Amino acid sequence: MKLLVLGVLAAAFVAQTVGALLPHVPLLLAATAGSLAAEGMLYRWQRGMVSLFAKSHADVTVRHVLRDLLLVVGLLRLGEQHRETVYAPLVAGLLAFYGLHWAIQAVSVLVRRTRTPPVVTRNIDASALRLTPAPPVLLRRPGPRLAAFGLPATAGLVATAATDAAVYGAAGLALSLTAASAGLVALLVRLLPGRRPAGEREVLDWFEAWLAEYRPTVGLYFSGGASSAYQANMWLEPLARLEGRPLIVLRERFMVQRIAATDIPVVCLPKVSTLMSLEHSTLRVLLHPSNSGKTSQVLRIPTIKHAFVNHGESDKLSSCNPYAKAYDEVWVAGPAARERYALAEVGVEDKDVVEIGRPQLETVQPYAGPPAAAAFTTVLYAPTWEGWDGNPGNTSVVEAGENLVRALLADPGVRLLYKPHPLTGSVDPRAGAADLRIRELVRAANRERSGPRPEPSAAGESARRAAELDRLTAVGFRSAADQMERMLRGSAPEPGRAGAVARATAAWESAYWASLPEWEHQVVTDARPPLYTCFNRADLLISDVSSVISDFLASGKPYAVANTSGLAEDGFRKSFPTVAAATVLAPDAAGVPELLDAVRHPERDTLAGERAALALRLLGPAGPPSQERFAGAVRALCAAAGEHRARMERRLAADLPLPGPRRESAISLPTVTAGTCVDLRKLVCSPQPISESSNIDSDNQGSS
Structure with a gap:
């Protein structure tokens, strides 16, 4: 064509x-x-x-x-x-x-x-900026x-x-x-003086006034490409459940619409000079779910403490990246991650590692027994992507994916849920091609299957629930909308919306699965249903060495890992501790029938005890709940940031010398009075004496 x-x-x-x-x-x-x-x-x-x-x-x-x-x-x-x-x-x-x-x-x-505008917002009333709808496309x-x-x-x-x-x-x-x-x-x-929106200086003044009124305490900082938004989205609910006034800080304008539905205020600060306005706010802690080139820019703000929370943990080198030592603290799920950093010797000190569990996993349902009474055994195949380093063991899609899927589809009692990683094929074209072939295998298997289908009313109910959920969580706008129009339409959410979204989500998930034939295989690529919902439907997970298997351990259900690394099974288990409680599958998928038999007959499942022990090492203890430990870590780091600010202010008030090498010349410091806005960056970072007339460009300062 x-x-x-x-x-x-x-x-x-x-x-x-x-x-x-x-x-x-x-x-x-x-x-x-x-x-x-x-x-x-x-x-x-x-x-x-x-x-x-x-x-x-x-x-x-x-x-x-x-x-x-x-x-x-x-x-x-x-x-x-x-x-x-x-x-x-x-x-x-x-x-x-x-x-x-x-x-x-x-x-x-x-x-x-x-x-x-120099600042893009969501969930904030920005009507004072004289915003108007965008011109026709x-x-x-x-x-x-x-x-x-x-x-x-x-x-x-x-x-x-x-x-x-x-x-x-x-x-x-x-x-x-x-x-x-x-x-x-x-x-x-639209260019007439009375029809123009607020100018740059006016917008910046408005934003600083909003910060002073909202008084944020903890924020989520994120920068990345369009396909990486899931890394931030997984932390939205734990952040929303915190006490205080959370904030989401973004750097790319397009990312404002990629962030999933949330009631948390969202601000995008593309320029470094605008980003530095956070220094004078009440924001004390920023959480970082990923590393990016722009992360170093916000780390220069000394009034804020920074914690790396990651977007999942695995045995890959990315889970103990040397960049982590740039943060004040590194928050991990359990003892295994602490040991991983210690063994990697990348400069992260043990005192800076805080175990908080995985608060996202509260929605994962625990193991309720084998699927003996069910007509089908539901298997979730969720491989990861190929990564940047070319290691063949990163993903099973290329070497083992088709074999695994064929072996699963060959069992008439299996219902397959195939959920590939969003980045599959982004680096290695072979992975993208294999992914397409796997999808075709699933479609072909469905054409050969038949069975009862839900009543038409079930599909209608699913569509109705989806429409209601879309209405409550809508973050998109008409195609002709520009940034300013989105700011105009994306004002503060109605009170109680978060609870309504939670109820609508539960209702949609129930209606969605009820609308699908029990025997039909599914390829899951949309944002809904999310991965953790698929966990709850599955009796067995097959995946790669990735954070998926660590998170799945919260369910207590059996799981298997495809070994495409070229290592023998013993070496594979020793190299990747998260595989300790897994069934290891070779690229030819020869062990799939035996694996399915063990899932259906719990007396043949010899790894149940090891899964429980591994879950404790990877995810930490069940009590207190992970959300409480997460909130406690936030409070402690906020308190540390507050104490740091107080020490710096006392140093200014007492006219004490700056930290660092002693100078022969006296340092003249401004007197601090009530209501004075103290520029702590100048106090902590400046290599030169600071006086009241100092005028230092924040874009030219070194790292804090």
Whole structure:
């Protein structure tokens, strides 16, 4: 289909060129019509090719200009034989239209700049910033705008070439000129002083005033790519259940909409200079679920304590990254992670490691016995992705995935849930190709199966529950919305929404699974149902060395790990402690039948005791609950941050020397009085004496 569209479009332009140069009116008309039809096919069925054309510098603007240019050439060639004085004004009108088009583009850039705030928010009332809805999408995107506004002119010129009647071209050009003029006026009005949104300085002043009023205590800091949002989303509920006033701090503007539904205020601070405004706020602790290049920027704020909480723990090297020593504390689930850091010798001191468990796992249901009475044994195959280091043992998808799935599908008593990692295939194309083949295996197996299906009302109930949940958790906006419009619509949530979302989520999950045939295999790739919900439906997990198996241990159910590392089983178990209580499967999946037999008959399950012991090592004790330990760690680190601030303020008040090497010259410090805003960065980080007249740019300071 792609080649067909490309071939039709290329052939149409070639034919249009020939028809214009001869000139040959029937060929010119047919080629132009074919070109427009190919454009429609492109945007209707081959949206992926639109970006490909853009990368080749042949986007819709270039194609439309070329199409009109060939029409003009044809008209002028016809004018040599007929009435050049009649066709020349049409050409002038077309040039005027293109002049308006580029004027609209220039003004739209100015409007976009006024609508790009230095701070992007969600769940915050920002109406004081004079926010307005975004301009229509046609006024902001040059390609679609040219295609839409220029279509009447193109159609009129085609009609003129066909009938030799200039009135059609004049009418089409009049419509295009009118539409372009109206669009230009609509954009110019937005630049009037009374219609502009708040400027940068006004927005920053408003944000600092909001910080002073909200008085945040603990925040979640996140920076990353679009596909990594899950790393932050897994910490939203534990953060929301904390006492105090939590905050989510982001660095990329697009990430504001990637964060899942939450009542917690969300702020995006793209610039370092804006980020430094947090220094003067009441924020005491920032939690970091991942490392990124921009993390080093926020670590420069000395008034805030930083804790690395990670987005999951496993035996991979990424779970004991040397970057972790940059944080004040490293929070881990259980003793195994503490030992992992000690053995890795990456500079993380044992006193800075705090065990908090995994508060996300409170929704994971405990083992309720084998699926003996059930018609099907539900197996969750949740492989991880290939990683960055090229280690074949990272993911089982490439070498073992298809074998495992075939072995599972061969058992008529198995129902498979296949949930690949969101990043599968992002580094190694072989992983992406294997993933697609596995999905096809699942679809083929479903075509060969049959059985009773739920009543149609079950699907309707699932759809109704999904719609209700979407309404409560909606974080998306109309496609034409820009950042400023999203800030306008994404104001503070209604009271009680969090409880309503929890109830709606439970109702949707029940309706969702009830709407699916009990015998039907499922490929789970959407955000819903989440991984932990799949845990609760599964009787057995098959995965790789990743945080998935650590989290699954909270259920107490059997699990297996695919060994594609090339190591012998004994060496594999010694190298990866999280495999200690697992059934190890070879790439050929020969052990799957025996594994299923042990799951169905608990007397043959010899690893139950080892799973309980391993869960204690990996996740910590069951009591007190992990959420309480998490909250306690937050309180303790907040208290440490408060004590640090108090010491620095006392040092200023007592006119004591700065920490560090003793200087011969005296240091003049400003007097601290009640209500004074103390710049602790200057106190702690500055290598030079500080006076009241010091003016140090925060972007030029070293790490704290």
